[in-house]
Each structure stands twice: as structure tokens, then as C-alpha cells.
Amino acid sequence: MGKPTGFLEYPREETIERKPLQRLKDWKEYTKKQPEDMLKRQGARCMDCGTPFCHIGIEINGAAAGCPINNLIPEWNDLVYRGKWKEALDRLMKTNNFPEFTGRVCPAPCEGSCTVELAGPAVTIKNIEKAIIDKGFENGWIQPRIPERRTGKKVAIVGSGPAGLAAADQLNQAGHSVTVYERADKAGGLLTYGIPNMKLDKDVVERRIKLLRQEGIDFILNTEVGKDVTSEELKIQYDSIILCTGAQKQRDLTLQGREADGVHFAMNYLTQATKRLLNIEVSEPLIDAEGKNVIVIGGGDTGADCVATALRQKCKSVVQFGKHPKLPDVRSDANMWPEQPNIFTMDYAYEEATAQYGHDPREYSVQTKKIVSDHNGRLKELHTIQMKRTSDDAGNMVFEEIPGSEKIWPADLVFIAIGFEGTELPVLKEFGVEVKHNKVDAEHGDYRTNVDGVFAAGDSRRGQSLIVWAIQEGRDCARQVDLSLMGSTILP
Ligand SMILES: Cc1cc2nc3c(=O)[nH]c(=O)nc-3n(C[C@H](O)[C@H](O)[C@H](O)COP(=O)(O)OP(=O)(O)OC[C@H]3O[C@@H](n4cnc5c(N)ncnc54)[C@H](O)[C@@H]3O)c2cc1C
Ligand code: SF4
Incomplete structure (x- = not known):
């Protein structure tokens, strides 16, 4: 010790x-x-x-x-x-x-x-x-590890996020020839287009991709499976396929005024901000927070990343609405060790907003009632009400509006960051893969889908989660694929 x-x-x-x-x-x-x-x-x-x-x-x-x-x-x-x-x-x-x-x-x-x-x-x-x-x-201790022997087996991985990269790394080291298909112009999934540079420098992601390429993994970018290349083509070319397509289908608001000009999904904003930083051409209309009153709807980490991004673009003000009350400073009796503590923390974005404006940007227990635009359809303000969280007779969490707590917030830009519905379905449909609750229907630890030779891992199977879970699933799924290809496996 x-x-x-x-x-x-x-x-x-x-x-x-x-x-x-x-x-x-x-x-x-x-x-x-x-x-x-x-x-x-x-x-x-x-x-x-x-x-x-x-x-x-x-x-x-x-x-x-x-x-x-x-x-x-x-x-x-x-x-x-x-x-x-x-x-x-x-x-x-x-x-x-x-x-x-x-x-x-x-x-x-x-x-x-x-x-x-x-x-x-x-x-x-x-x-x-x-x-x-x-x-x-x-210190140069990390060097490309080129596999000494090849098995002659070929594996295709769809999606280059942490799940796809971990599976590719393991299978390549086991001697299989691995090709990763990615529809974006860069590999990395949400490591590249999602998590902002101030949390994870894109050079750090690029360094790892370069290493994986040197070790023999083939990356085919700008290629959407199910559109640019069909599932049938992949099934003919490869012995196994792993779907690591993530869970990036964003949850939308069904609110009066949602169509206002100036309301965007958080992910579109974050992706564009990273592309601009990397000097990659952006084809969609520019979303820039400079000089604007910004409101982020959604109290989670994606919302926090929008706050930090808007601050760097020199927004005029920024507020983040959360549906839930402020978390306690210490663990509650229902959240005991060794569970992950569910307590109040100051994320980097909130420290920055507090330093810039003198107060925390988070507003708790807020429900947006409607979005109002001007006569040109341009976003003007948000109307909200405070909520009280209680529980019903069966112990289920319920939210009640507090009469008289209505408020109007001036807004030039709104980012919707209320979570993700699950994985995108068209590619799964093309493969004929069964879906349950907007996720690929495959067991954790087994990863096989209903289609022979097709596996799934990461957020596409688990739902929007964490990088560490994506790595865990990618590694574990690689083991199952190796086992199915070789009859035994050398992978952990
Ligand atoms: C804004 C944001 C911030 C986050 N911050 C953190 C954090 O700080 N810490 C943490 O642990 N987790 C964080 N997460 C969660 C984490 O990024 C994900 O859980 C993780 O990236 C999931 O990995 P994945 O490989 O399953 O999928 P993804 O990373 O989503 O990658 C899926 C890839 O598949 C590609 N793809 C999809 N369909 C196709 C197709 N048909 N053909 C080709 N390619 C396709 C996509 O373009 C994408 O590149 C964050 C998530 C978001 C949205
Ligand atoms: S990956 Fe690292 S930081 Fe995350 S749980 Fe494991 S040891 Fe902790």
C-alpha cells in the first residue's frame, strides 16, 4: 500500500x-x-x-x-x-x-x-x-503496438466514439483486421464533436486516433452506414460487425413557440463551436452567442458545456434552467456510500459564470411555459413558472406549479439540453436489428443482436451514458466477437 x-x-x-x-x-x-x-x-x-x-x-x-x-x-x-x-x-x-x-x-x-x-x-x-x-x-513510453500476426478475420465497426475505438483497439491487438466507419469528418464520436475543447483537448483525441491508425486500424470517415454504404455490403465484406452508433437522438421540447428563430439543440451548438475552433467549414447557419442573452434549458452536463461555450463567445448573459431543486451539500440517507454522491458541485462552467457575472447561472425548479418571438419570428423571451417537487400517494415524484411564480426572461438564444431519447433508428432498421426503448436490443455481457454476426456496444445499446461505460462495453464486446470468430479468446 x-x-x-x-x-x-x-x-x-x-x-x-x-x-x-x-x-x-x-x-x-x-x-x-x-x-x-x-x-x-x-x-x-x-x-x-x-x-x-x-x-x-x-x-x-x-x-x-x-x-x-x-x-x-x-x-x-x-x-x-x-x-x-x-x-x-x-x-x-x-x-x-x-x-x-x-x-x-x-x-x-x-x-x-x-x-x-x-x-x-x-x-x-x-x-x-x-x-x-x-x-x-x-516520456515516449506509449508507442504503436503493431500486432505480430493476423488472423485473416475482418471486423467492421460502425461509429468511432469511445465504444467503437475501444472495441477496435482490442480486436486489432487480437490480430483481426479492423475497419471503423464514421459519418463525421473526424473520428472520436462525442470525444471530438460533443465534449468541448476546454474539457478535452482535441489534440489529445487526435493523438490517440493517429496511434490506432499506426497500429493498423483503418478509419473510413465521411461515410454513413445505411446511406453511403449498405448493411448488405458490410455483411458480405466482414466476418463480424459492431454497431457503436451512440445515442445522439436529442429530446425536443413540445412547447408553444418552439419554432422561433434562435432556438437550437445543444448538440448542434457544441458541434459547431468545436468545428469553428478546428477551422472546419460549417455548412449550417452560424450560431454565435456574442452579445446575446443566452438561456440553456436543461440542468445537466450538456447544458453546463453550453454555458461554458457561450461565455467564451462573450455572451451578454447566461442562465441555465433545471427542472429539479438544488442538490444537497452532503449525501442524503438515500444516497449512501459506496454509491456515487448525488450532491451539489461547482462544475467548471459555473465557476466561470460566477467569476464573470458574480452569480451562479443555475436556476432551479423552473418549468418553461412558452417561447415568444417578435413579429419577424425572432426569439424574444421565455415565460416560466417555478415548480414544487413532491410525491404522490404511491411515492412517485410529481411536480406542481407554484401559483404567482410566473416570470419573463429576455432571450436571444436558447439551447435545448434536456437529454437524449436514444440511438438513431434508420441504420438499425437497415440492418434489421431489433430495438427496445430506443436502444439496440442486446444483453450487457453478450452484445449479440438478433442479426447473425452483428453486435452492439456503448450508448447505442446502453443509452446516453459515460465514456468509461463506453470503453467497458467496447472492450467486453470485442472479447465476445473474438470468441465467436476464433472459438476461444485471448482478450480480457
Ligand atoms: C455534450 C456532452 C458532454 C459529455 N461529457 C461527458 C463527460 O464529461 N464525461 C463522460 O464520461 N461522458 C460525457 N458525455 C457522454 C459520453 O460522451 C458518451 O457516453 C460516449 O461518448 C458514448 O460513446 P459511444 O462510442 O457509445 O458513442 P458516441 O461517442 O456518441 O459515438 C457514436 C459515433 O457513431 C457515429 N455514427 C452514428 N451513426 C452512424 C452511421 N450510420 N454510420 C457511421 N457512423 C455513425 C456518430 O457520428 C458518432 O461519431 C457527454 C455527452 C455529451 C453529449
Ligand atoms: S476511469 Fe478513472 S476516473 Fe473513471 S471511474 Fe475508473 S479510475 Fe475513476
Whole structure:
């Protein structure tokens, strides 16, 4: 273990970030490189407890508890404490194909399950993970691993998000010839077009794609399966196919005035902002927040990313409406360890808005009643009412309007960020794949669809989730595909 008394001697040291007003001037990552002595102290806080809940990776009440890819956290915490970075990297790469992504943007359910959290704040596991992989790249320890033998089997993967990339990496290392089809102009799925650059630098994504290409994986971009190439063509060319098409079908508002000019889906805005940053031509009309009153409808992380993006485009004001009340500062009795804590936090976007305008942009328990536009059809204002959350006789959550709490908000731009309905259906229909609740109907751990030789993994099977779950499914599905192709498997 790290240092037997480390958790008693050292406090938790939070991620060091760039100053909010400073970082609003650019699109670079908002976190700084963490000093090595600080990371070693954090490694020393790990208790190497008998049952390390941090890596159990199960779901409790619909949320992850512990690391879904079962990262060997106590082992690399100890190695970092002892300065053995290369060995720590070897351990980390055993379970995680892309720690440079999770180390930056994973919500770290591992930390919510850390045993130290029972008596105080958890070990900063995510920061240690990021430092190990960043050091691996800096020191040239990460080199292309070209498979020594090829099996002659061919696998097509549809979609290049973290699920598709993890499956491709595993299957390529097992010796199969892997081709990834992606309809976008760049690979990466939501890692590229979704998560903003200030959370995950696109050079970091591009570096990994380059490495995967060097290792032998073929990427075919700007190609939509089901349209530019048919499912029949793929079935003829490949021995197996994995659908990793994500769950990007956005939930819409059915509200009076929804058609107003100036109301956009959050994802269209975020994708366009990244394209503009990367100097990629944008064919759709420009969405720019400069000098505008911006309202984000939806209290989740996608909404927070819209807030941070609008701030960097120098909006005049920004507000984010959430349907639910403010979260408690400490865990409730219904949200006990080792579950992921469901508590109030200050995400990067909220720190930035507070620094810029002197107050948190979040408005809680708000219901939008209607959208009003001017005589040109141009968005003018939103009408809202405050809601009270209670429960009915059967214990179900219900929301009631509070009479007299109506409010009018001036608005020039509105972003709809109220979640995702599920995966896009046309491509699944083309394959003849069965769908349940807007997701591919395939079991976790098995991944086979009803169509012979066609598997599914990631958000397309699970619904909109997390990068770490997408990696878990991509890895696990690759194992099943290898097994079906070879009769036995060498993959973990
Ligand atoms: C704005 C936003 C921010 C997020 N932030 C975080 C975060 O901070 N941390 C976190 O852990 N998770 C975050 N998530 C969730 C996370 O990004 C997803 O859970 C994850 O990317 C899912 O991976 P995936 O590979 O299953 O699908 P995706 O990443 O959605 O990739 C699917 C890919 O399939 C392609 N595709 C679809 N259909 C076809 C077709 N017919 N032919 C060819 N290609 C096709 C798509 O273009 C896309 O590139 C965020 C999500 C959003 C929307
Ligand atoms: S992948 Fe996420 S849950 Fe797993 S160790 Fe890293 S930060 Fe924690």
C-alpha cells in the first residue's frame, strides 16, 4: 500500500485549475498539470483496503459505483507514491484503453466509492490516472503496438466514439483486421464533436486516433452506414460487425413557440463551436452567442458545456434552467456510500459564470411555459413558472406549479439540453436489428443482436451514458466477437 498512515497525515488536494477569468479568454483545457509531489501525497493516502470498492464497477440505483472498467487503482496509487511511473502505466493500460480521456472527463465514480471517503474526502484517483498516462506520452513510453500476426478475420465497426475505438483497439491487438466507419469528418464520436475543447483537448483525441491508425486500424470517415454504404455490403465484406452508433437522438421540447428563430439543440451548438475552433467549414447557419442573452434549458452536463461555450463567445448573459431543486451539500440517507454522491458541485462552467457575472447561472425548479418571438419570428423571451417537487400517494415524484411564480426572461438564444431519447433508428432498421426503448436490443455481457454476426456496444445499446461505460462495453464486446470468430479468446 502507499503510506500506512498517509490518509491520516495528508488532506485531499483538489485539481489545480487555471483562473476562471483567465481561461475564458481561450479554449484550452481548464485544468493545469498537477505537481508530482502532490500526486505522490495523494497516492500515499490510498489505504489499499481489503476490498477496494473503488474498482468494483457495479450499478447501484442506476448509477455507477466504483470504476466500470475495474482499473487496478490501489496498485497504481502505490506505484505513484513510490515514484514507479512506468510500472503504474503498465498496470493502468491493462484495464483502460484510453486513460487520457477518462483521466480528463470521467465523473470518477471510483472516488465516490473510495473507502477513505467514509472518514473524509476521497483519494484524487482521477488526477493520478491522468498524470500516469500524460507522463507515458511525454516520456515516449506509449508507442504503436503493431500486432505480430493476423488472423485473416475482418471486423467492421460502425461509429468511432469511445465504444467503437475501444472495441477496435482490442480486436486489432487480437490480430483481426479492423475497419471503423464514421459519418463525421473526424473520428472520436462525442470525444471530438460533443465534449468541448476546454474539457478535452482535441489534440489529445487526435493523438490517440493517429496511434490506432499506426497500429493498423483503418478509419473510413465521411461515410454513413445505411446511406453511403449498405448493411448488405458490410455483411458480405466482414466476418463480424459492431454497431457503436451512440445515442445522439436529442429530446425536443413540445412547447408553444418552439419554432422561433434562435432556438437550437445543444448538440448542434457544441458541434459547431468545436468545428469553428478546428477551422472546419460549417455548412449550417452560424450560431454565435456574442452579445446575446443566452438561456440553456436543461440542468445537466450538456447544458453546463453550453454555458461554458457561450461565455467564451462573450455572451451578454447566461442562465441555465433545471427542472429539479438544488442538490444537497452532503449525501442524503438515500444516497449512501459506496454509491456515487448525488450532491451539489461547482462544475467548471459555473465557476466561470460566477467569476464573470458574480452569480451562479443555475436556476432551479423552473418549468418553461412558452417561447415568444417578435413579429419577424425572432426569439424574444421565455415565460416560466417555478415548480414544487413532491410525491404522490404511491411515492412517485410529481411536480406542481407554484401559483404567482410566473416570470419573463429576455432571450436571444436558447439551447435545448434536456437529454437524449436514444440511438438513431434508420441504420438499425437497415440492418434489421431489433430495438427496445430506443436502444439496440442486446444483453450487457453478450452484445449479440438478433442479426447473425452483428453486435452492439456503448450508448447505442446502453443509452446516453459515460465514456468509461463506453470503453467497458467496447472492450467486453470485442472479447465476445473474438470468441465467436476464433472459438476461444485471448482478450480480457
Ligand atoms: C455534450 C456532452 C458532454 C459529455 N461529457 C461527458 C463527460 O464529461 N464525461 C463522460 O464520461 N461522458 C460525457 N458525455 C457522454 C459520453 O460522451 C458518451 O457516453 C460516449 O461518448 C458514448 O460513446 P459511444 O462510442 O457509445 O458513442 P458516441 O461517442 O456518441 O459515438 C457514436 C459515433 O457513431 C457515429 N455514427 C452514428 N451513426 C452512424 C452511421 N450510420 N454510420 C457511421 N457512423 C455513425 C456518430 O457520428 C458518432 O461519431 C457527454 C455527452 C455529451 C453529449
Ligand atoms: S476511469 Fe473513471 S471511474 Fe475508473 S479510475 Fe478513472 S476516473 Fe475513476
